Amino acid sequence: MNIKATTLFASFIAIVSLGYTWHLHQSITLLTLINNIFLVSLAVTIVGASLFVVQGGLFNGITYSFKRFFARVTKNGVYAFELDGDLEFVQAPSYTFTYPLLLAGILGCTATAILSIVFYL
Secondary structure: OOHHHHHHHHHHHHHHHHHHHHHOOOOOOHHHHHHHHHHHHHHHHHHHHHHHHHHHOOOHHHHHHHHHHHHHHOHHHHHHHHHHOOOOOOOOOOOOOHHHHHHHHHHHHHHHHHHHHHHHO
């Protein structure tokens, strides 16, 4: 995995959470930083997991079915299907930043979860 990209995303999470804290006019304490870093890390984790699912090809069959349906229903689609005869299967897109994004988000979530447990005990 790319350590440089993971570090870049982790620093992005910290900067965005500081900006979020400043934007809401909250006092900068350890608790608010932990909470805001967790929220931003959770959002980054959700985006990374969504990219992982799309990259895995979960929606390829659905996309192919819609393509085939519209090729049979519309006049232009029927004409193109008669000329070409076969529909190509849709390939899943590949992203280079999926794993660093997912790793930075998961590390941020787990670190802030551990810090919040330690902070409250």
